Amino acid sequence: MKTVLQVDGLKKTYGTLEALKGVSFEVHEGEIFGLIGPNGAGKTTTLRIISTLLSPSGGMVVLNGFDLKKNPEKFRELISYLPEEAGAYRNLTGMDYLRFMSNFYAETAERSEEYINRAVAIAELGNRLDEKVGTYSKGMVRKLLLARALMTKPVLTILDEPTSGLDVINSMEVREIIKKFSREGISVLLSSHNMLEVEFLSSRVALINRGIILDTGTPQELKEKYSAPNLEVVFRSALQ
């Protein structure tokens, strides 16, 4: 299977604090790769580095053959990042927001329309897309942002806590959207501290704690390895 993203010995320090101490993993084409760990484990820092928001202190990140340090612009063309608790511009309508974002990726007006139509279908917000984002509920904003992240069918979609702060119904809908797009061949790298959610979504997972990857594998492989009924127990066992 083709490797889309390769992360090797990734390090990040903030002053004297070592947030990442040599994180390594790979994401293959068409898979959902989940990073799971408690708060402060280094999940968001890893995703922010891959998204070109933070610069790494050491190690290597390669996406489709492009090195992060040498080609951050190429990374931005190939990825789509949905941060945790992200927002949209409150004074723009949902449609204006999608048009604004699609114009960064689309070379032609036809391609832009194609992206917008795809986003409209993903978001399922109907006529509310013509209203200002400031009037949306949290769930609606999250769906709009997820639609934005997926509309260009990027090489790698990076989702940080995709269902954070959402109710059960909205969380289920968001998970379904991610699953559906993964089946269409999109590679997804997501992080969550909700291990059951990651178990449901991910093809493979990496357990991360205090800036170190504890183990990597499919949820089934990990459950068998640690003789655990779910990933929560796997994580506790891996810590020991």
Place this chain on the structure above:
Amino acid sequence: MKKFFNLLRKEIKELVTLQLFISLLFTIGLFYFIGQMAKKEIKKAMTVQKVSVLDLDQSPLSKSLLDNLRLMNFQVEFSKTAGQEEAIQSAKDSDANLLLVIPGGFGESVSKFEMQPIETYTFLRSFSISGTKNSAILGAVVKAVNSYISDDFLKKKFPDMNPDNLKNPIKSRDYVIVKNRMAEGSASSVTSFVYSQSIVVPIILMMIIIYSSQMVISAIAMEKQNKTLETLLTVPIGRTSIVSAKMLASGLVGLISAIIYMIGFKYYMGGLMSDVPVAANIGNVIHKLGLSLSANGYILLGISLFAAILCALALATILGVLAEDYRSAQSLLMPVIFLVMIPYFISFFSDMNSLSVPLKVFILAIPFTHPFLATQNILLENYQSIFLGILYMLIFFAVLVFIAARIFSTDKVLTMKLKWRRKRLLF
């Protein structure tokens, strides 16, 4: 460029809100209203004013005094009462604002040069312009009558002499020299005319700088507060374009807002100044001295203003990065306001050349000082100072843009914060 204009369009859409329109319309309306009110008051002050008169003398001199009052646009109404107390009470009850009491024997005592004062009573029914102007006019009338009486006396005693030469044996002819041009006139009236003509420049500048800076700081802070900055930084557009789009949008909206404010201000000033006659000869003096801005002068002033706006926008961009949210952004505007206020007040109340060297260096190091000084430097043809000021501002701007672009290209755009409690910068 397509991506840049996409971003610029969004930035402008974000800034031009209904609230901004309402605020601008309200301000124009308010300025217009105040201007019209002031105009009305001034007109009222210039219309025929009633003066109640109790003439207990009835001499030719008292009649001459009242004729002079009529010439000064006063409507003289004789009090029907016999005594002073009753006259005061009667005037108080009427709508007259002035009461003039000419005592008996006034004409005779004046002809003997024995002092016998006339009495004036001003009823202050409000503190408006028209309410206070009457007593000043009356004072001028008394002065004119004094001059008339003394001139008359001197003419009788010294028929071959000009009374004015006797009263003012030393006369002066005042000349004003600017560079190599000279004109006859008073330095104070030239200064106050130039001041009144150029007062509007620092006001425009201050408004544009504060407006645009506030917009940039708020735009960046709002991106942080609404959690949209992280997404924006991961889309395929250069970081420099993100910084420039924000600066350009804020500059454009700030400029348009300032122009709209100035239209309102013009209404206000127009209302205030429209009916005030300007001394005719001052125009000639100003023309002779070359103290009016030529087309080239306006272009130079425009370049200086533009350079200052660029500096303000770049400075605001850096400060905006330090803000965590919209509230902290408002506090961060304070340094910009101070940097604008210092040269603003210095340009009004002090002469740069009379300041001590360290203070002068400090003031000149503030980039916003230069456009404040530009008007007088253009008028006084100190072109070297203007060009050096513009050059300094452009260098200052380039350094700030470099710093801003560096910040946006690194982690610092997300990690740099100003912690007020710890009072230090965190990187």
